[in-house]
Amino acid sequence: MNRDLYMERVVIISDISEIRSGLASRVKATLGDQIQVRMQTGKDASLQSRDADLILIHTRMSRASSLEVAKRMKKENPAALLIFFSENQEDVDFILGSEFDSFLWLNDTEDRLPQMLRMFSERYNSRLEQFVRVKRRNRRQLLPKSRILYVERDYRKIIFHMDDGELISVYSTMDEVLQELDDSYLRIHNSYVVQEKAIRELHRDFLKLKDGSLIPVSRTYAARAKQRIFPTMKA
Incomplete structure (x- = not known):
């Protein structure tokens, strides 16, 4: 993991355990085993994301509205990068014009996904300049x-x-x-x-x-x- 990058905590939210674990493995493979990855369902998504650097939210959840979960988390943690992801590229329309940061297509190539994750990490570093970091x-x-x-x-x-x-x-x-x-x-x-x-x-x-x-x-x-x-x- 690049020591110049401050990203340490990632939260992955999906109702499908296979997607959660698969994406978690790819995140760690790109950002390093030191990264802390927390996996949650949409229903159980909680305020534990307050200290997350990157929050990945599945667009399709059966027991919770991904948009409502995203709004709540953005309110509680305005510094975090909040990324919607889907196995269907057409879901990009879901976030067009929204206040959230980007869209991640799970079926992208193995080369493209690491590139996107590194880009998100660099973007987060830049965003940190707008915040004061404290321990409370x-x-x-x-x-x-x-x-x-x-x-x-x-x-x-x-x-x-x-x-x-x-x-x-x-x-x-x-x-x-x-x-x-x-x-x-x-x-x-x-x-x-x-x-x-x-x-x-x-x-x-x-x-x-x-x-x-x-x-x-x-x-x-x-x-x-x-x-x-x-x-x-x-x-």
Whole structure:
């Protein structure tokens, strides 16, 4: 397995055990035995897919709607690549115009399938840049950067304040978080990092965010904060 690829967990959903096991073998043959493959039926597809990198869903299931299963999983795990697969190429019409990532034809040649799986893995790596990777309750979780208003350090904990009011606490350090964030975030205090687009007002010793939060600005970071914010905002 290519160590430059971050894909580690694959979920395969089909009501047909032979298809599940056959596809699992081909996935491991391409991506390596280190890859974790979980197999489920459509009825039993669960929130265990929250930490999946790639989710493969059979278009034809007898006891569940593949489209509804896909929508639920996409909501719970927006970072994952979600691919429909079928033994019938005409099923590609099933996902045309949908929000999902691609279609995999099971009857493709042996050479084509590995090529597609490697392409999916590379695409997933690129998508990871839009997320912050954290470990929460012994499970990995990916947080969309665009939804993080600000990050707060509280002793040994890091608290992510999301745009819908959700608070996500993890044991980490601010330095580790800063490695995951990009230049759209501004450190304004030893204990606070703020998404620049979330800032509404700049005052001498605090910021006001679009959700009404008031965040302290320390002297150490005040000058840099003003240089970044002043072009579009008055103190």
